[in-house]
Amino acid sequence: MTTVAVKPATMAQALGRALRDAMADDPAVHVMGEDVGALGGVFRVTDGLAKEFGEDRVTDTPLAEAGILGTAVGMAMYGLRPVVEMQFDAFAYPAFEQLISHVAKMRNRTRGAMPLPLTVRVPYGGGIGGVEHHSDSSEAYYMATPGLHVVTPATVADAYGLLREAIASDDPVVFLEPKRLYWSKDSWNPDEPRSVEPIGRAVVRRQGRSATLITYGPSVPVCLEAADAARAEGWDLEVVDLRSLVPFDDETVSASVRRTGRAVVVHESSGYGGPGGEIAARVTERCFHHLEAPVLRVAGFDIPYPPPMLERHHLPGVDRILDAVARLQWEAQS
Amino acid sequence: MTVMEQRGAYRPTPPPAWQPRTDPAPLLPDALPHRVLGTRAAERVDPELLRRLYAELVRGRRYNAQATALTKQGRLAVYPSSTGQEACEVAAALVLEERDWLFPSYRDTLAAVARGLDPVEALTLLRGDRHTGYDPYEHRIAPLCTPLATQLPHAVGLAHAARLKGDDVVALALVGDGGTSEGDFHEALNFAAVWQAPVVFLVQNNGFAISVPLAKQTAAPSLAHKAVGYGMPGRLVDGNDAAAVHEVLGEAIAHARAGLGPTLVEAVTYRMEAHTNADDDKRYRDDAEVEAWRAHDPIALLERELTERGLLDEDGIRAVREDADVMAADLRERMNQDPVLDPMDLFAHVYARPTTHLLEQEAQLRAELDAEARHHEYDENDEHDPEGNTR
Ligand SMILES: Cc1ncc(C[n+]2csc(CCOP(=O)(O)OP(=O)(O)O)c2C)c(N)n1
Numbered sequence: 001m002t003t004v005a006v007k008p009a010t011m012a013q014a015l016g017r018a019l020r021d022a023m024a025d026d027p028a029v030h031v032m033g034e035d036v037g038a039l040g041g042v043f044r045v046t047d048g049l050a051k052e053f054g055e056d057r058v059t060d061t062p063l064a065e066a067g068i069l070g071t072a073v074g075m076a077m078y079g080l081r082p083v084v085e086m087q088f089d090a091f092a093y094p095a096f097e098q099l100i101s102h103v104a105k106m107r108n109r110t111r112g113a114m115p116l117p118l119t120v121r122v123p124y125g126g127g128i129g130g131v132e133h134h135s136d137s138s139e140a141y142y143m144a145t146p147g148l149h150v151v152t153p154a155t156v157a158d159a160y161g162l163l164r165e166a167i168a169s170d171d172p173v174v175f176l177e178p179k180r181l182y183w184s185k186d187s188w189n190p191d192e193p194r195s196v197e198p199i200g201r202a203v204v205r206r207q208g209r210s211a212t213l214i215t216y217g218p219s220v221p222v223c224l225e226a227a228d229a230a231r232a233e234g235w236d237l238e239v240v241d242l243r244s245l246v247p248f249d250d251e252t253v254s255a256s257v258r259r260t261g262r263a264v265v266v267h268e269s270s271g272y273g274g275p276g277g278e279i280a281a282r283v284t285e286r287c288f289h290h291l292e293a294p295v296l297r298v299a300g301f302d303i304p305y306p307p308p309m310l311e312r313h314h315l316p317g318v319d320r321i322l323d324a325v326a327r328l329q330w331e332a333q334s
Numbered sequence: 335m336t337v338m339e340q341r342g343a344y345r346p347t348p349p350p351a352w353q354p355r356t357d358p359a360p361l362l363p364d365a366l367p368h369r370v371l372g373t374r375a376a377e378r379v380d381p382e383l384l385r386r387l388y389a390e391l392v393r394g395r396r397y398n399a400q401a402t403a404l405t406k407q408g409r410l411a412v413y414p415s416s417t418g419q420e421a422c423e424v425a426a427a428l429v430l431e432e433r434d435w436l437f438p439s440y441r442d443t444l445a446a447v448a449r450g451l452d453p454v455e456a457l458t459l460l461r462g463d464r465h466t467g468y469d470p471y472e473h474r475i476a477p478l479c480t481p482l483a484t485q486l487p488h489a490v491g492l493a494h495a496a497r498l499k500g501d502d503v504v505a506l507a508l509v510g511d512g513g514t515s516e517g518d519f520h521e522a523l524n525f526a527a528v529w530q531a532p533v534v535f536l537v538q539n540n541g542f543a544i545s546v547p548l549a550k551q552t553a554a555p556s557l558a559h560k561a562v563g564y565g566m567p568g569r570l571v572d573g574n575d576a577a578a579v580h581e582v583l584g585e586a587i588a589h590a591r592a593g594l595g596p597t598l599v600e601a602v603t604y605r606m607e608a609h610t611n612a613d614d615d616k617r618y619r620d621d622a623e624v625e626a627w628r629a630h631d632p633i634a635l636l637e638r639e640l641t642e643r644g645l646l647d648e649d650g651i652r653a654v655r656e657d658a659d660v661m662a663a664d665l666r667e668r669m670n671q672d673p674v675l676d677p678m679d680l681f682a683h684v685y686a687r688p689t690t691h692l693l694e695q696e697a698q699l700r701a702e703l704d705a706e707a708r709h710h711e712y713d714e715n716d717e718h719d720p721e722g723n724t725r
Contacts, residue, residue: 062525080495097518
């Protein structure tokens with residue numbers, strides 16, 4: 001057996017590779033957005049695609065998010081599979097009308113006659129020192145809209161697999177890319193054939209017995225770090241990476257919480273009205289008799305995303321997660 | 335000195351190669367709304383087309399009257415009548431080839447019917463049983479669109495996609511004067527012009543957006559002028575002159591089909607009835623204004639042209655009206671039947687692959703319906719209820 005030295009790829013490269021492979025496999029796949037052509041996108045995810053596939057399939061659009069998504073709707077109506085890039089989380093908001101009124105509803109309005117197989121890629125979340133409007137965690141808005149799938153990878157391999165799945169899906173998918181993981185690497189080999197998971201399956205990233213950390217996207221590595229740190233305190237934490245917010249994998253999550261009896265939901269978007277409330281409620285409904293403590297949430301504060309020099313105070317970090325884990329000793333406390 | 339004066343006039347300094355694309359004047363060929371009926375130009379129009387337009391106008395008006403009557407009987411939740419605007423609706427439908435696409439707004443039921451859609455299917459949105467009562471691919475009619483102007487970028491995208499595929503397809507999108515103020519209108523026009531997409535925008539300027547008159551909607555000299563800023567032709571047409579609307583749209587569509595890009599057409603017309611049956615138009619306009627427009631009625635204009643030229647006589651008029659009455663009677667009868675709806679349809683078309691929580695909710699509703707059915711049975715039989723409770 002020979003071992004091939006694999007140059008580790010970044011998440012951004014894996015996403016680009018997924019786009020490339022999807023375009024090569026299916027001529028209906030089109031990439032469009034601001035600066036996705038010659039520049040390769042501001043995060044270089046679409047690097048090289050315009051050269052390989054031409055401007056008709058990798059299109060630098062005018063600067064107008066509603067127009068980008070609205071024209072993509074029409075293209076999907078005609079049988080194409082547009083993959084739209086929104087440059088940053090907060091700049092997707094002008095396109096919300098199109099997303100909510102049309103993308104999410106067209107299949108339903110037309111009783112299945114007009115599905116819209118399109119993918120909206122949104123770089124999201126903070127932690128990269130971005131200025132205002134470049135760090136929003138907007139997942140709760142998307143989750144609250146029936147008709148959309150909402151997925152977010154946390155590893156390089158998932159970035160590839162989930163994006164391939166999203167593009168192949170006959171349902172519209174909001175594909176949330178954790179910006180701060182764009183440059184993260186693991187030993188994913190871009191040239192190896194690989195299977196892709198269907199959208200909607202969570203994965204246990206780390207097994208443990210004393211409590212479950214339920215998380216996704218940019219908070220996954222933070223939770224893994226917290227789990228390592230918790231070992232010193234005698235806690236053996238399980239970490240569940242949701243990968244998909246809609247559909248939600250109740251099975252994997254509930255099975256884990258039933259095993260551990262305790263759970264903390266961790267995400268960086270605001271807690272109030274945020275995904276954690278929904279997740280905690282679902283876990284409570286399904287696992288009430290197995291719970292030794294209330295499901296706790298560790299989330300970003302309920303504030304507009306702070307200026308970069310303060311963002312570390314806003315983002316849930318290892319310490320805040322460990323504090324919550326300590327609070328899970330409910331009986332001892334009360 | 336004002337701030338602007340301090341800064342100096344805004345003068346971008348383009349690189350030497352930069353040239354303005356076009357002299358704006360040729361983009362705006364119509365000094366006044368283009369007319370055909372009652373002018374020499376009418377003689378060049380195929381009489382068969384004139385008769386066809388006439389028959390559809392009469393049917394359209396009858397349809398509007400019947401649908402409005404159905405709101406009074408509670409058979410339709412709401413109906414936005416296009417009475418007065420039938421020439422735009424009908425021309426928009428008849429000017430398209432079968433392979434072309436129509437993108438209507440909520441007021442454009444008539445255009446959809448004139449394109450061949452079943453009159454009942456066209457009303458389901460307004461009856462309230464289905465958002466879209468038809469398969470959009472069957473007649474190439476996008477769903478009637480309720481949010482203003484949002485269908486316009488769809489039309490651009492579809493036309494663009496068709497061209498990329500090498501198909502000879504044009505999209506025609508309809509929008510009201512109020513809709514031209516929405517951001518989606520501007521983004522759609524800009525995309526269309528930059529992509530040279532084979533799309534035509536028809537603005538039905540009927541004077542009002544619910545109660546707001548055009549003067550409060552825009553400061554532009556005309557809505558057709560808006561085309562110039564995007565670099566596409568802006569045409570102005572008499573929206574009550576069915577032959578003129580057909581001609582101008584026909585030219586715009588030929589232009590688009592030839593790969594020469596989009597056109598914005600402003601049809602100047604008037605909404606003769608209230609915004610919908612729920613609106614009170616006396617609050618924002620005078621009867622005198624409405625009356626003045628009666629003299630310029632689209633059906634009367636075409637009827638005069640046809641009769642004066644001997645292309646239509648009393649018998650012909652009667653035949654057209656009788657045909658319209660038959661359509662209306664059929665519509666009335668079919669709309670008077672209660673639609674049969676399956677509550678499980680609520681879940682049927684949300685996703686290709688339904689989520690688990692949707693499957694759970696589907697099961698919940700199924701159980702509720704079964705329980706309801708058991709209780710119905712019990713009420714009818716007046717016996718013990720199946721759960722063993724005594725009444
Ligand atoms: C985005 C949006 N805002 C508001 C409305 C409510 N609304 C429905 S019709 C209408 C007026 C539209 O006027 P216009 O575009 O001139 O079309 P018309 O009704 O005259 O055909 C308004 C404000 C809407 N449908 N969509």
